[in-house]
Amino acid sequence: xxxxxxxxxxxxxxxxxxxxxxxxxxxxxxxxxxxxxxxxxxxxxxxxxxxxxxxxxxxxxxxxxxxxxxxxxxxxxxxxxxxxxxxxxxxxxxxxxxxxxxxxxxxxxxxxxxxxxxxxxxxxxxxxxxxxxxxxxxxxxxxxxxxxxxxxxxxxxxxxxxxxxxxxxxxxxxxxxxxxxxxxxxxxxxxxxxxxxxxxxxxxxxxxx
Amino acid sequence: xxxxxxxxxxxxxxxxxxxxxxxxxxxxxxxxxxxxxxxxxxxxxxxxxxxxxxxxxxxxxxxxxxxxxxxxxxxxxxxxxxxxxxxxxxxxxxxxxxxxxxxxxxxxxxxxxxxxxxxxxxxxxxxxxxxxxxxxxxxxxxxxxxxxxxxxxxxxxxxxxxxxxxxxxxxxxxxxxxxxxxxxxxxxxxxxxxxxxxxxxxxxxxxxxxxxxxxxxxxxxxxxxxxxxxxxxxxxxxxxxxxxxxxxxxxxxxxxxxxxxxxxxxxxxxxxxxxxxxxxxxxxxxxxxxxxxxxxxxxxxxxxxxxxxxxxxxxxxxxxxxxxxxxxxxxx
Numbered sequence: 001x002x003x004x005x006x007x008x009x010x011x012x013x014x015x016x017x018x019x020x021x022x023x024x025x026x027x028x029x030x031x032x033x034x035x036x037x038x039x040x041x042x043x044x045x046x047x048x049x050x051x052x053x054x055x056x057x058x059x060x061x062x063x064x065x066x067x068x069x070x071x072x073x074x075x076x077x078x079x080x081x082x083x084x085x086x087x088x089x090x091x092x093x094x095x096x097x098x099x100x101x102x103x104x105x106x107x108x109x110x111x112x113x114x115x116x117x118x119x120x121x122x123x124x125x126x127x128x129x130x131x132x133x134x135x136x137x138x139x140x141x142x143x144x145x146x147x148x149x150x151x152x153x154x155x156x157x158x159x160x161x162x163x164x165x166x167x168x169x170x171x172x173x174x175x176x177x178x179x180x181x182x183x184x185x186x187x188x189x190x191x192x193x194x195x196x197x198x199x200x201x202x203x204x205x206x207x208x209x
Numbered sequence: 210x211x212x213x214x215x216x217x218x219x220x221x222x223x224x225x226x227x228x229x230x231x232x233x234x235x236x237x238x239x240x241x242x243x244x245x246x247x248x249x250x251x252x253x254x255x256x257x258x259x260x261x262x263x264x265x266x267x268x269x270x271x272x273x274x275x276x277x278x279x280x281x282x283x284x285x286x287x288x289x290x291x292x293x294x295x296x297x298x299x300x301x302x303x304x305x306x307x308x309x310x311x312x313x314x315x316x317x318x319x320x321x322x323x324x325x326x327x328x329x330x331x332x333x334x335x336x337x338x339x340x341x342x343x344x345x346x347x348x349x350x351x352x353x354x355x356x357x358x359x360x361x362x363x364x365x366x367x368x369x370x371x372x373x374x375x376x377x378x379x380x381x382x383x384x385x386x387x388x389x390x391x392x393x394x395x396x397x398x399x400x401x402x403x404x405x406x407x408x409x410x411x412x413x414x415x416x417x418x419x420x421x422x423x424x425x426x427x428x429x430x431x432x433x434x435x436x437x438x439x440x441x442x443x444x445x446x447x448x449x450x451x452x453x454x455x456x457x458x459x460x461x462x463x464x465x466x467x468x469x470x471x472x473x474x475x476x477x478x479x480x481x482x483x484x485x486x487x488x489x490x491x492x493x494x495x496x497x498x499x500x501x502x503x504x505x506x507x508x509x510x511x512x513x514x515x516x517x518x519x520x521x522x523x524x525x526x527x528x529x530x531x532x533x534x535x536x537x538x539x540x541x
Binding site: 025029032033034035038039071072073074075076077078079080081117118170172173174175177178179180182 | 262284285286287288289290291292293315316317320321324347349352353354357405407408412425427428429430431
């Protein structure tokens with residue numbers, strides 16, 4: 001991953017979130033308050049703008065800037081969670097480019113930060129249910145020498161599977177947890193948006209070839 | 210959706226601009242979304258700051274003024290403010306005596322205020338946080354995000370605000386706020402769901418003859434759905450749930466708040482208050498002070514919440530202290 005690819009990734013997330021803004025908000029309306037799409041759209045649009053104006057010296061600077069912008073613009077729980085994850089990941093990537101192993105370690109650092117802040121375990125019906133399998137798949141692929149595009153593809157698929165698997169779960173964190181049993185039967189919007197972020201990485205890396 | 214709107218995107222800014230025009234004794238920073246007192250921090254007094262998602266007005270912006278908050282930061286509708294807003298509010302409220310943050314217990318609010326408290330601390334401001342979690346409808350705190358902050362937020366802001374005016378230290382103001390929260394319990398029932406401008410339709414589907422019992426102030430469903438019944442029976446369940454969780458202690462009377470959720474007429478709220486007063490009378494619980502009206506709302510949701518706060522003489526005296534804000538005004 002180089003600086004340009006990191007920037008393109010953030011742009012791709014912004015495009016994806018804008019396109020699927022209503023889908024995310026509808027998922028959130030079912031078990032939350034229906035603003036996840038709007039909040040992420042506002043955040044990633046601002047982040048894409050911020051990193052476009054940035055002259056970064058490292059891959060990590062792009063991600064840190066993205067994270068800082070999300071914390072400043074999104075609010076709710078998703079702002080601090082996504083923002084802190086990207087900041088933690090970015091701090092690990094100090095070079096002008098990063099190999100898949102370094103990216104895997106950075107993604108894992110982001111996941112650790114999400115779990116520290118939110119206290120969620122796998123199975124709590126949160127973004128962790130998409131993020132954790134994605135990191136595992138990415139790390140496994142990078143470990144056997146896969147290129148970035150291949151590792152990101154594996155991560156995106158694992159994240160999407162993880163998001164789908166949240167449907168029957170009962171939420172134990174965040175606003176959906178107040179629904180108890182009634183949170184079952186709906187995919188978690190945070191897990192779905194996490195899968196979108198990994199899908200955007202896979203598409204961006206594939207396009208960069 | 211029928212609302213007074215220019216567009217959903219400008220809803221909050223337009224509403225804040227109107228709020229600023231209506232209240233020249235307050236300063237409204239539309240860019241950063243921070244409401245402060247026009248005359249700035251009160252020298253020597255501990256600052257009191259709160260904030261949260263918009264849509265609960267008059268909470269919190271309407272409680273900025275003499276005797277209550279020094280600053281408030283409204284987030285997007287039903288979305289907590291971002292740390293930058295909170296830090297800006299803290300800076301404006303700090304006269305050097307430190308700042309107490311009043312935070313409702315929701316995952317997003319807690320995270321953003323925690324980040325802000327850290328940042329403000331780095332800037333050298335002493336910050337204490339009072340977490341409000343009075344909603345007894347959330348029974349299983351182990352497997353949820355914990356009890357929600359609802360009607361007691363008003364009591365915490367009023368009473369801690371009076372303690373700050375009295376000259377209490379940072380720690381003492383926070384302690385009073387925590388005492389009020391610990392002595393308060395709330396329970397809400399919705400008759401209809403609220404509609405956010407962004408979504409354009411009600412937050413949940415509630416059949417015409419059903420009510421949501423134990424609802425949260427963002428329309429989060431509560432304990433159960435049931436058929437609409439006479440008010441006397443619904444209110445009995447609400448009061449029962451509260452007293453089961455915390456009965457007033459020896460020597461305590463209660464401050465009773467019947468709060469409208471935005472779409473219920475005052476006459477119905479008084480009807481509910483009448484039932485509350487009768488039920489408490491039957492149980493020998495004395496009401497020392499009462500408040501009835503729309504204070505912690507959920508946009509246009511029809512419904513109400515009942516909050517009972519066990520109050521000793523000191524808390525009642527602080528409750529009675531003068532207050533002058535857009536949303537609450539007495540004694541001056």
